[in-house]
Amino acid sequence: MAYIRKILHQIATRAGTSDAGAPVHFTPHDFRRLFSTDLVGSGLPMHIVASLLGHLNLETTRGYTAVFPEEVVQAHQAFIERRRGARPEGEFRQATEAEWGDFEQHFLLRKVALGDCHRPYATPCVHESACAKCRFLDVDPRQSPRLEEMAVNAEGRLEEARRHVWLGEVAALEESLVHIRRRRDEALAKQRASEAVPGS
Structure with missing residues (x-):
């Protein structure tokens, strides 16, 4: 480079x-x-x-x-x-009433606990509502405490899994923690940026 x-x-x-x-x-x-x-x-x-x-x-x-x-x-x-x-x-x-209703419903379902889902219309949720893993999640900075709680919970479960040598669980939790921590950092960065803007 x-x-x-x-x-x-x-x-x-x-x-x-x-x-x-x-x-x-x-x-x-x-x-x-x-x-x-x-x-x-x-x-x-x-x-x-x-x-x-x-x-x-x-x-x-x-x-x-x-x-x-x-x-x-x-x-x-x-x-x-x-x-x-x-x-x-x-x-x-012209779209039928059923088609238009389905279209509107898609956008009504975009609001999730951690922020907004930017999944394209008529596409399935590939992560089965595990939003922290999904690249289409636009994280809400107000959810920093929730993400911190999720990270602490996952760390506790990971410690238990390692203690019992539940290797499959260890691998899954380690991956989840990577995503949760990344989302937590994104939320905190957005929060700091909004606080730096006067009147926000």
Whole structure:
């Protein structure tokens, strides 16, 4: 990585790239951000981009993409037009009451104990409501105490499992703790960020 950074620095120096007279240099990570911005700008849904980048949280992906409101609207319209062009003409009809009710129900079920579920419409819950493990969970910072309680509980159960040599339980609890602690850190980071903003 250091070698690639060095090469990019040399290329930028030779090219004489500048911004308001100041030299501009690039890092490998800049190209990751450019890649994600280009994907979103081309109409690829945010949750797919998050999966490609290996992000567990959609907010992380949003932070990677430099997308402006007008570009968002244009990209969304282009995406819809492409989808319409690929679908049979018979699909362009008014939704039935049952279909619309199912659609609304999906979004009503997005609110969960730890925050909001950003699972795409008409997709199953792959983690069977184990939300701490799911990359589609947008964690609510107010749930920090709940996550702390979950972590303490899991640590106690893990200690018991190790004592009794319940190896399957040990492996499952160790994995759960990784996710719970990550979610707890996300919640605390969001809480600190909101407290740093005046009037929030």
